[in-house]
Amino acid sequence: MTPETKPPVPPTETPPVWSVIIPMYNEENRIGPSLQAVVDFMDQRSPSYEILVVDDGSTDASVAFVRQRFPHVRLLLNPGNRGKGYSVRAGLLASKGRWRLFSDADLSTPIEEIARFEKELTNGADVVIGSRALPESILEVRQAWWREISGRLFNKLVRLVSGLPFHDTQCGFKAYTAEAAKHIASLQRLEGWAFDVEHLHLARKMGLDVREIPVRWLNSADSRIHFLRDASRMLIDVIRIRLSRYSV
Secondary structure, three states, rough: HHHHHHHOOOOOOOOOOOEEEEEEOOOOOOOOHHHHHHHHHHHHHOOOOEEEEEEOOOOOOHHHHHHHHHHOOOEEEOOOOOOHHHHHHHHHHHHHHEEEEEEOOOOOOOHHHHHHHHHHOOOOEEEEEOOOOOOEEEEOOEEEEEHHHHHHHHHHHHHHHHHHOOOOOOEEEEEEHHHHHHHHHHOOOOOOOHHHHHHHHHHOOOOOOOEEEEOEEEEOOOOOHHHHHHHHHHHHHHHHHOOOOOOO
């Protein structure tokens, strides 16, 4: 084939600026308002974006609802109920954005907070994590007092066991550059609640610039974490993270 007859090279697809990843498990009662809030805000703010909903084996009508009401949203289906960590990893690896945010489906941290994260990423951060525990954090709807105290004690235990300096490792609003997202997610081993700690542990081992910033937060009454049931499992996973050897 001569140069004159070579087929044209297809144009390179421009990746979106933002990927917003939302793990979902039996969220038919609140995924609609949450997705609409994300769409409305991102339509106004970002020149290009994508939304990925990662379903973790829902047994309700969540998947059918998203397909019907939000056909432009990318829907990923886990092979059964694998855990929030599995869902976030799948979303981070499948997304295409220059910056990649995962957010809890209840939007306890409002999507508008993404503006603060974009500023930090633009200024050189590799990973930005939302924090409910900094002096500047705004807790507009607080947890019950006993859950709040339990959460603070748990965060102190996590810091002690993990060696991480962050005040709040579990806030469900974290952003990554594409490179950081791919590198961290590819090495992630945990599929449950403690994956946040593993991400931060890996980021620090890689020498990445991790920044913890205050966010607005509104407690959701439908929390999926049960302190007495899940705290011991999470602490065991944190110990495993600290003792594991990762080739970064």
